[in-house]
Amino acid sequence: MDFSLTEEQALLRDSARRFVAEAAPVEQRLAAARQGDGFSRDHWSAFAELGWLGAALPEEAGGFGGGMLEAAIILEELGRGLVGAPLLSTAVVCAGLLARCEGYAERLATLELVVAGESLLALATEEPGSRYDLAHVETAARETAEGYRLSGRKIVVLDGASADAFMVSARLFGEARDRRGIGVFMVPFGTPGLTVRPYRTLDGRGAADLVLADVEIPSGAMVAGPDEGWDRLAEAADRAAMGAAADCLGAMEAAIEMTADYLKTRRQFGRPIGEFQTLAHRLADMFVAAENARSMLYRGLSFLDAPPAERARAVSASKVAITQAAAFVGQQAIQLHGGIGMSEEHPVGHFYKRLQVAGKSYGDLTFHMARYVDGDAAREQGA
Amino acid sequence: MDFSLTEEQALLRDSARRFVAEAAPVEQRLAAARQGDGFSRDHWSAFAELGWLGAALPEEAGGFGGGMLEAAIILEELGRGLVGAPLLSTAVVCAGLLARCEGYAERLATLELVVAGESLLALATEEPGSRYDLAHVETAARETAEGYRLSGRKIVVLDGASADAFMVSARLFGEARDRRGIGVFMVPFGTPGLTVRPYRTLDGRGAADLVLADVEIPSGAMVAGPDEGWDRLAEAADRAAMGAAADCLGAMEAAIEMTADYLKTRRQFGRPIGEFQTLAHRLADMFVAAENARSMLYRGLSFLDAPPAERARAVSASKVAITQAAAFVGQQAIQLHGGIGMSEEHPVGHFYKRLQVAGKSYGDLTFHMARYVDGDAAREQGA
Amino acid sequence: MDLKLTAEDEAFRREVRDFVRSAVPADMARRTRRGGHTPKADLQAWNRILYDKGWVAPHWPREYGGTGWSALRIHIFEEECAAADAPFLSYFGLRLIGPLLYTFGSPRQKELHLGPILRGDVFWCQGFSEPGSGSDLASVRTTAARDGDDYVINGQKIWTTEAHYADKMFCLARTNPDVPPQKGGLSILMFDMNQPGVTVRPIVTIDEGHSVNEVFLDNVRVPAVDLLGEAGQGWTYAKFLLGNERVSNAQVPRSRRDLQLLRARAEAPDASGARLVDNPDIRQRLAQLEIDLAALEWSVLRVLASPEGERTQASASGLKITGSEIQQRISELAYDLLGPLGVPFYGEDDVAGDLPGFASPDVPGVAARQLFLRAASIYAGSNEIQRTIIAKQVFSL
């Protein structure tokens, strides 16, 4: 075990931190987030040039040989700077899923476009009422002479507002919550029958709902078949959860630093408010919460290649711990700022909203706590 | 609604407070608690003279016309002074149960002895594994020619170490958790076949386990029959729970006062530790917790005559809230005392233990939370 | 001690319920249920309905238009209004300046202002907080300099709720810069918002809503007769208000209604028949909130039942702490129950048409409300300040 970054990792982190710091002050990024895609296309090109879009992919899949650790390093810095780019969706979750689907003929070609920054992908698994259960798929995929016909609805497709193509889970056979029978299909934006309803998220990024009304796609568009679909999705969602956790860590630490600075400069009752012991101790508790959250980030990452049941349990434990820490840190960051923390013009509230959205991405607290506890039950029964 | 004490109630409270303050300093009472019965027989005689043992009984039952409010007033003061006398068991729980069992021929005679301080009674309902469920009765009562034969085990009979007689729940028919079929029987200490195994409680009072091995009692010893037994026990246990809650309130407030005094006198880093804002704010939180607990004491008391399902729900809500407040207040009282709070010689830990035992008397947090939540479920189903 | 409602109180509850349920227009109730900041038109309309009934200011003394109800009945009344999804009346006239006026105002001031407040014809805002002053009123820097028969006010106020549609402000200002605020340096002045020198700049809060403002006061001229009560008593009046505010900040009727709605949402089966309340964690959190709210409610009743003179600032502070925390916890649970539907941003106008996530119409407002309620532990004296008050008042620490 070694928690220190390799030289390459340290370089990656430093360049990410520098880029984010230089790209724009937080206030400007926030204003940008309210318009259009919710992120900067210029940043995206820069990410491609910096090699970040292939940082988490193995070399044989056109990447630079890194993995989730490298992804986490970048995502943490994006969280720290409130950068809204869809790196997690495209370059980590979708690309990672694709990289593992060796039966998909377009695999390398698609990944090449992703790594080059020329294609944005989004994962569409959530449905009305599914509440993060990847097996809860009512969207239907029917075989046709030329391929498949998809019908159904997907909701809260993260970064879906700007996606060039969607990776859609759809059921080939079985009942609504069966794990078997789920395929993953590549559906390009603009495919007839696909309606994309974009909207923005609480933290100013772009998401979308999809309506699939008899969407015809060729047979080659099946990325994963019904025997492996759920497994691939579950892997991808667990990686995604840890990616969102890394984002949280960056945002949490930035909110803590910002709060510490405020406590030193803001004066009330004739002295810097940081001299009030209650506030100083609160900040100490925030620090401890973030430190323990960071430990759970590393722990979760270390289990990503473990057998599925172990992986799921460990990722859920991480997501629970980090979401709880994020709620505490975010709320107290606002509290310690007092009135000014309530202003939309001040960044601290945006960190809180970022943490809230990350907390509800790829499984919320309730989902992960239940999955952890169920894992328990399974363990007891020797399953 | 009126939260102010009547003139009689105020007198009762003042006399109780004075008696407790004068009876002995806390330290001396604690030493007494470790020996013998866990309480002072002299105190008990004084209680009888002061009229406390009939304070909660209607006049027709030989009491002084008060009710649970009067009982709560006294119990609160006993908690405040860590007095270990079995007033709740004898004069409130058992006497109150007896007063409602009009079919019991010895009713008035027994109550007369109780009010005079000449008989100590204890309620024996808990069994191994019953976990406060009054219907979980495996102790058997078989009809005989002369009366009943009781066999079984009772545990954690509060104040059972000094009881002159036990009011024992036993099953006449039905399965282990049926509400019907449970009778309540008066079993005097010394009845052949009854083994009393006394021990002391965590907070220095006397409890006992009972072994009933073919205990023969006359037919007149049945206090409540199988159709009403559970109802009477449930009422009694709810009154008992509110009595324990009143005891908690007194102990909590005393612990808070003691802590406040300590914060003002104890110096560290060159000043009274009460000047450290974290500690002062903690004390404020303890005050708020105790105030809300007091509100729940009154609320619970106000529901004691409500229909059984409403009563149960409200009493459980009170017990949950007060037990939670007591844990917080007790733990923080020790914490704010620092090292000295860990010493058995210092009273503050004894308040904590008193609160813990009260919390586990007549239903603990888990039991009452579950009962509250189940009440919910029943309500939903329109039951 | 008598811990029960009398039969008369129960009859009173039924009377109020019957009136209120039929009096709240359905669309107004729907808007209230959704949360968010109440539109002025709703505030005015509901104010008028209650005024016509004679119930708009039950807590005022009868001679000034109050109802003469007991504190308990006022509480019952408020609970029934909340249960019927009536809007929460504008606070600053009825709750703050009104009581200040009838307690400390001159006969002319009462004559002039109380009627319009009761009728809902004039809306007020409160000019207390300033940039840099926050919970510390002693640091108010706005000045009111005497100039002949007038005062001339200069300064800046912040977090001024409803300033963008208020007709008048009551404003804390230093009328004597040579004397410390606590010792006679502060006064309260009342003036029209619609006059030269008053500039209102909206502050958008983290819920992206607009309810608070900055107000710039630039040589605002106020006749000396509009100085409330006596000059130099600003500190005393401010403390009087803060005490009032904290009791009503417990917000029990509203929290009770929010929790009822939340339970209903948790108990409603979705398309597949699943109910959120079947998740033991959610069930337990609901139960705990109900229990804690019951405690708060009885704490409020206890404070209200005690003679005014005996109510301590400390008990008001306790209610404020507990009340704000419960409001926050209810709103957090509501947000948690949204699951993935907590991700979309729902604007104020999103109820028309299909909602993001194909959400039901009760979803918008949930995320915004939990964000806005972060302020509940900050405003009216942060919860940290309340703890300091308690430690000082109760324990002399």
Add this chain to the structure above:
Amino acid sequence: MDLKLTAEDEAFRREVRDFVRSAVPADMARRTRRGGHTPKADLQAWNRILYDKGWVAPHWPREYGGTGWSALRIHIFEEECAAADAPFLSYFGLRLIGPLLYTFGSPRQKELHLGPILRGDVFWCQGFSEPGSGSDLASVRTTAARDGDDYVINGQKIWTTEAHYADKMFCLARTNPDVPPQKGGLSILMFDMNQPGVTVRPIVTIDEGHSVNEVFLDNVRVPAVDLLGEAGQGWTYAKFLLGNERVSNAQVPRSRRDLQLLRARAEAPDASGARLVDNPDIRQRLAQLEIDLAALEWSVLRVLASPEGERTQASASGLKITGSEIQQRISELAYDLLGPLGVPFYGEDDVAGDLPGFASPDVPGVAARQLFLRAASIYAGSNEIQRTIIAKQVFSL
């Protein structure tokens, strides 16, 4: 970064497990499982077993008897010892004075003391806390006055763990009353407990157990050569110890074992087949504790993996806060699980014969342990002090 255990680490774990499981005598394991204060005989016996194996002080440098294991392996070793219900070795020799001696002691002092500590022949106690000093070491009042070749110590120590069976004390005392403690006024002296002038008075703690004491020092004469390291360095040495102490105060291996036992108890069906873990509240609390303990464990691993020089006092303080709170929460849940069996007092000797409440043999010790663990957030610098350290070190507040 490499977040996995290597195959060699896994093999090491198996080797340790095999040895430890067979080496702990069954009755000793049973006593450890029950909680309570470990008898001296068990401490000595287990110390000797590990000494003979060469594993008694893995964290010491190899030249002084350590094993040369990585921090991770030491952690694995401790986890396996705890899992096998081995007693927790006496702390004061192996963890405190030992490292202080090999880091700062004179050659003679190392020669004299390290061997007996390793072998468990000599037990130590720590004379730091004083009545009135608590978390504030700067207020130590015990004096050590130079008198020829000796120091003469006068004063009083309190909360001295194991003083009643320790052979020696290392004692913080003011060797120069004219200089503030932080600036050279304090030193550490080592002396025999069994000598004139040393009086030990037991302090019974709220669990009714005896593990701490008052120690009265009345003209205790100590040769100057037994002053540890350099005179005037007491403050530095104390800080060194407190840092060490806080990391091990996280107590992860022990908490992990306690939680395992607790889960086993919750999962065991009672006579009627009911299991506590079927109560959703209990199930959730267990899950939350496991998650929080996992976080703590990895936080410890992170601190241990960082180079010694880079470990901050703040991270040690964070581990102490989290570790003590988790210990307390585990013990509280254990106590809650007792239900009504939390009412009886179970003495240390109650395991023989039928227990009150007809309890199972694992019940005694539960109530006492949760009581004793109230001290965990007080000793070694209260958790409030730790927060002050963090605020100061990390944020310069």
